[in-house]
Amino acid sequence: DSGVTQTPKHLITATGQRVTLRCSPRSGDLSVYWYQQSLDQGLQFLIQYYNGEERAKGNILERFSAQQFPDLHSELNLSSLELGDSALYFCASSVGTGVYGYTFGSGTRLTVV
């Protein structure tokens, strides 16, 4: 167990729908990073939050949004889902704003049908 908790583990939904993925970082970690992993694209960085504030954006679509709450858990919201959004979504956490000690959760597998 890495200490980073992601729920749910699996999610199946229809095109056009909206889903929310949840991540609780390791105790003491203030940064949360979201990644999308599809078969041919590897691990794509989506967005980073640090202590409640958005810190950096990667290749995140406008249909996707995220936030980090006062208790430091983070949610990734995916809307108007398309078949191509089917992927594994990982979050990772680290202590501060640096990348040392980056630890991944077990991921949420999203299937859009």
Place this chain on the structure above:
Amino acid sequence: GENVEQHPSTLSVQEGDSAVIKCTYSDSASNYFPWYKQELGKRPQLIIDIRSNVGEKKDQRIAVTLNKTAKHFSLHITETQPEDSAVYFCAANTNQAGTALIFGKGTTLSVSS
């Protein structure tokens, strides 16, 4: 944007042979280069990392080398074992992604006995 390129995409070796995976990066400000191992259906796990003030680092059968001038770094696995079979990802931090890690597309290593 900043990216990390990784080669080869697949690598097959016999048990006991060595395996080498190479990555190049584009951001000259990158100073942290971790390697992650991902077994099927599991989360990526850190196996070794190197910082820019070091040229080489070893941990038992695994070593990483860094050439900052050429902007490339490599993972070396000696005396490979079947349990080394997995997908390996290199990564680098980049200023453009804040403090997030940008990953290569991965190398699928197969070790046959």
